Amino acid sequence: MLEHDVLVIGAGLAGMRAAIAARAGGATTAIISKVHPVRSHSNAAQGGINAALTDRGDEWEDHAYDTVKGSDYLGDQDAIEVMCKAAGQALIDMEHFGVTFNRDDEGRLGTRAFGGQRRARTFFVGDFTGQALLHVMFEQLIKSGVRRYEEWFVSSLIIEDGQVCGVMALEVRTGQVYAIRAKTVIFCTGGFGRVFEPSTNALICTGDGTALAYNAGAELMDMEMVQYHPTTLAGSGVLISEAARGEGAYLLDKDGNRFMEKYAPNMMELASRDVVSRAEQTEINAGNGVDGCVYLDCRHLGEALIMEKLSQIREIGIDLVGCDMIKEPIPIRPGMHYAMGGIRTNVDGQTNLPGVYAAGECACVSVHGGNRLGANSLLDTIVFGERSGNHAAEASRSVDYIEFNVDQAVSNEEKRIQAFLDRPQNGDRIASVRLGMGESMNRNLAVYRNEEGMKKTLVELKELEKRYETVPIENKGKVFNTDLIFGLELGFMLDCATPIAMSALDRQDSRGAQARTDYPNRDDENWMKHLVIKKGDSGPELSYAPVSITQWTPEERKY
Amino acid sequence: MDVKLRVQRFDPEAADPKPYWEDFTATIEDNGTVLDALIKVREDTDGTFSLRCSCRSSICGSCAMRINGHAGLACKSQAKDMMIDGVITVEPAGNMPVVKDLVVNFDTFWDKIMAVEPYLKPEGPEPEAEYIASNEAMLHLSDVTSCIMCGACFSDCTVLEVDPSFLGPAALAKAYRFTADPRDGDENGVSKDRLEELTKPSGMWDCTRCMECVQACPKGVAPMDRIMALRDQAIEAGFHNTNGARHTEAFSESVQHSGWLDELRLVPKSLGMTNVSALVGYAPIAIQAITHGKMPPIIHKKIPDSKNVGKIFDKVEGPKKR
Numbered sequence: 001m002l003e004h005d006v007l008v009i010g011a012g013l014a015g016m017r018a019a020i021a022a023r024a025g026g027a028t029t030a031i032i033s034k035v036h037p038v039r040s041h042s043n044a045a046q047g048g049i050n051a052a053l054t055d056r057g058d059e060w061e062d063h064a065y066d067t068v069k070g071s072d073y074l075g076d077q078d079a080i081e082v083m084c085k086a087a088g089q090a091l092i093d094m095e096h097f098g099v100t101f102n103r104d105d106e107g108r109l110g111t112r113a114f115g116g117q118r119r120a121r122t123f124f125v126g127d128f129t130g131q132a133l134l135h136v137m138f139e140q141l142i143k144s145g146v147r148r149y150e151e152w153f154v155s156s157l158i159i160e161d162g163q164v165c166g167v168m169a170l171e172v173r174t175g176q177v178y179a180i181r182a183k184t185v186i187f188c189t190g191g192f193g194r195v196f197e198p199s200t201n202a203l204i205c206t207g208d209g210t211a212l213a214y215n216a217g218a219e220l221m222d223m224e225m226v227q228y229h230p231t232t233l234a235g236s237g238v239l240i241s242e243a244a245r246g247e248g249a250y251l252l253d254k255d256g257n258r259f260m261e262k263y264a265p266n267m268m269e270l271a272s273r274d275v276v277s278r279a280e281q282t283e284i285n286a287g288n289g290v291d292g293c294v295y296l297d298c299r300h301l302g303e304a305l306i307m308e309k310l311s312q313i314r315e316i317g318i319d320l321v322g323c324d325m326i327k328e329p330i331p332i333r334p335g336m337h338y339a340m341g342g343i344r345t346n347v348d349g350q351t352n353l354p355g356v357y358a359a360g361e362c363a364c365v366s367v368h369g370g371n372r373l374g375a376n377s378l379l380d381t382i383v384f385g386e387r388s389g390n391h392a393a394e395a396s397r398s399v400d401y402i403e404f405n406v407d408q409a410v411s412n413e414e415k416r417i418q419a420f421l422d423r424p425q426n427g428d429r430i431a432s433v434r435l436g437m438g439e440s441m442n443r444n445l446a447v448y449r450n451e452e453g454m455k456k457t458l459v460e461l462k463e464l465e466k467r468y469e470t471v472p473i474e475n476k477g478k479v480f481n482t483d484l485i486f487g488l489e490l491g492f493m494l495d496c497a498t499p500i501a502m503s504a505l506d507r508q509d510s511r512g513a514q515a516r517t518d519y520p521n522r523d524d525e526n527w528m529k530h531l532v533i534k535k536g537d538s539g540p541e542l543s544y545a546p547v548s549i550t551q552w553t554p555e556e557r558k559y
Numbered sequence: 560m561d562v563k564l565r566v567q568r569f570d571p572e573a574a575d576p577k578p579y580w581e582d583f584t585a586t587i588e589d590n591g592t593v594l595d596a597l598i599k600v601r602e603d604t605d606g607t608f609s610l611r612c613s614c615r616s617s618i619c620g621s622c623a624m625r626i627n628g629h630a631g632l633a634c635k636s637q638a639k640d641m642m643i644d645g646v647i648t649v650e651p652a653g654n655m656p657v658v659k660d661l662v663v664n665f666d667t668f669w670d671k672i673m674a675v676e677p678y679l680k681p682e683g684p685e686p687e688a689e690y691i692a693s694n695e696a697m698l699h700l701s702d703v704t705s706c707i708m709c710g711a712c713f714s715d716c717t718v719l720e721v722d723p724s725f726l727g728p729a730a731l732a733k734a735y736r737f738t739a740d741p742r743d744g745d746e747n748g749v750s751k752d753r754l755e756e757l758t759k760p761s762g763m764w765d766c767t768r769c770m771e772c773v774q775a776c777p778k779g780v781a782p783m784d785r786i787m788a789l790r791d792q793a794i795e796a797g798f799h800n801t802n803g804a805r806h807t808e809a810f811s812e813s814v815q816h817s818g819w820l821d822e823l824r825l826v827p828k829s830l831g832m833t834n835v836s837a838l839v840g841y842a843p844i845a846i847q848a849i850t851h852g853k854m855p856p857i858i859h860k861k862i863p864d865s866k867n868v869g870k871i872f873d874k875v876e877g878p879k880k881r
Contacts, residue, residue: 035611035613035621038620038708039613039619039620040619041614043618043619043707044618044619092688092689095689095690096679096685096690097679098678098742098743100697100700100701101689101697102697102698102701103692103693103694107693107694108689108691109689125701126698126701131618132701132704132705135708139678139679140678142677142678143678202613202614203612203613203614203615204613235590236595236616238615238616239616308698312617312618312705315635316616316617319592319634319635320590320592322590322637429603430602473606474605474606475609477570477572477607479572479658480609480658480660480662481609482601482609482610483607
């Protein structure tokens with residue numbers, strides 16, 4: 001019998017940090033991931049990680065204020081305080097683990113400027129900070145002795161009397177189905193970026209954990225808040241780091257004008273992401289772009305700086321659009337990037353389901369509110385990953401495993417998967433349904449939204465759900481059946497899509513990432529509240545939750 | 560743009576499981592990658608076709624495979640640049656067993672990474688704040704830590720092909736990432752225990768410097784250069800008593816002294832003059848060399864102006880020997 005006090009699902013930064021903490025807390029701990037841990041999407045975070053270090057003359061309160069303002073006052077201030085207070089130690093821990101952070105002239109940790117912040121407090125490793133952190137976290141995971149289930153796909157949760165007591169998982173290499181029993185489960189499954197097409201997100205970001213938790217009765221929060229990153233590459237939509245603008249790059253329209261002076265005269269290109277994305281989209285819509293893009297111009301930064309600090313994004317530009325940023329501006333546009341919303345948790349990662357936790361992008365604490373600041377996501381994963389791991393380890397001490405019939409559970413899941421494989425083969429292909437969903441979301445739930453478009457998407461999602469019932473699974477084999485996995489993932493994505501669209505339609509104001517052309521203003525009187533969505537007997541049920549305000553009174557945002 | 564692909568496939572569950580070739584055509588954007596084409600095949604033509612891929616931007620390390628015979632990332636290879644006579648040939652990465660189609664089993668790859676104890680091991684007390692280190696040292700390390708563990712170097716390593724016990728380029732580069740880290744090892748940043756371990760057979764001295772790993776690496780890690788740097792570190796740390804170190808020293812001594820290589824004495828000097836059993840093992844090769852007229856001269860004469868060669872050594876390495 002496979003059983004663990006703490007079972008972490010997902011092995012990105014949040015998951016590995018949670019597992020290491022739980023193990024250090026004395027719990028028998030395992031981590032399960034559909035890809036090898038170092039393939040996780042934390043890799044793709046480029047620019048850095050925020051922390052206010054007091055020995056640099058920075059204060060956590062300043063970081064917290066910038067985060068609150070960045071969130072368009074929808075972030076919970078108590079949670080933001082927890083994160084910003086913990087940031088310094090979290091950063092130093094990572095350095096002690098072995099991260100090769102860039103240094104200043106005195107050999108101390110060096111910083112760069114980042115969007116929406118009044119001082120440079122972003123610590124970085126070139127322009128591959130996420131990868132550097134992820135690989136070091138994996139080193140620590142190896143050292144910790146946590147059991148690793150690598151390339152195991154969690155296909156469903158085991159629920160007895162309304163209580164989550166383990167997971168069903170498919171070992172991808174063999175196709176074998178296993179039941180894994182757990183006292184506590186921590187979802188660290190990342191975002192749902194692939195619900196949109198295009199997206200900066202990796203192909204694995206399919207919202208598996210969000211969907212599993214939602215279907216088990218967990219509350220989702222702030223689902224309407226989907227961040228469009230200002231600089232995603234023309235074509236594939238791959239991320240070009242905010243670090244470029246942090247180092248001083250310009251945004252230009254087709255005539256070479258720095259249009260940000262119209263929208264954020266003080267912060268210019270380093271205004272918060274929602275502001276910059278809206279500015280770009282406004283320019284593009286007004287015909288001031290080229291082929292749906294504007295330009296990111298790094299030429300004046302010089303070859304030496306680009307090679308030292310931005311070399312990876314330069315390579316991406318050359319590889320994917322044949323454009324060398326040392327010599328020419330590169331075409332970029334706003335693109336779906338990050339989910340501020342997710343599984344609703346408290347500051348210890350607890351959800352409304354007993355024994356079920358969430359941390360990282362799949363969770364909503366909410367520290368990002370309506371709009372996440374660049375370089376706060378890596379911080380979020382590490383701080384709340386650790387806190388979830390600590391709490392779960394402690395909690396698992398006082399509870400027992402819940403008994404269930406393992407053979408029955410395995411056999412039921414095998415039958416379910418077989419039935420999935422045996423579906424009629426005459427439907428649309430997986431890719432066509434996925435594309436239909438992604439394009440509809442990107443059309444109507446992008447930078448600018450309105451009622452008509454979102455309603456249309458909700459209708460289209462209903463049709464897509466029907467089409468999903470008959471997508472054929474061509475591969476009937478057991479060994480590394482990616483066709484089956486894509487089929488199951490598409491189901492998870494569709495489960496995420498409706499709550500996103502429903503929440504966005506319900507929120508009748510413009511705040512953070514949600515900009516409605518039919519409700520263009522922020523309406524604090526009526527909409528200074530979180531949207532919570534939960535699966536009810538007859539479909540999704542919306543409710544509201546108050547925003548925590550501790551010391552920063554909402555005011556108009558200007559950059 | 561239409562892309563013609565010739566893909567090596569393998570289905571372990573087939574009645575008679577063996578690799579076979581299959582041709583596909585995929586329509587992609589003009590600046591699309593080999594990965595874009597492979598994904599098209601999987602999505603639009605054949606759902607049974609398996610490969611690993613995720614980020615599409617050379618950072619997750621999932622899609623290493625052999626393209627036209629050489630390992631690389633499919634997502635970093637523009638399709639239009641990879642066509643040979645209008646076709647792109649795609650095979651699974653080498654030196655690892657194939658699981659299905661382009662998916663290989665990475666177990667031995669990871670076993671070797673684990674073998675170098677891949678985590679920072681500082682010997683002194685931890686500072687309260689960050690370790691103080693030069694930006695230069697960190698940038699140098701970052702060149703190595705930008706390794707994404709894709710296995711391209713492992714795939715094309717010619718030593719691993721004949722000697723599966725070799726630690727291989729990725730694990731040795733990973734080891735170097737720690738031996739070169741001022742925070743790892745003793746207070747001077749010397750990781751003596753690691754270096755001692757790595758001088759053992761299957762370690763740093765088993766690389767034959769074929770350069771394949773440097774060519775294959777999509778991230779500029781240049782594993783072979785790191786292996787050479789490990790050798791320098793090991794000799795500097797006092798690990799002279801290995802075949803590799805002796806070979807290096809005998810080689811350079813001979814050239815420095817006479818201007819060319821004294822082949823006759825290189826072998827005994829590398830093996831150790833008192834290492835009788837190993838020397839006897841070389842006897843058949845020596846006899847073959849003699850009978851084929853390949854016996855090096857017994858008296859090793861200096862070349863004319865050999866002291867100029869010595870001067871080059873001084874210039875490159877400084878007056879004192881490495």
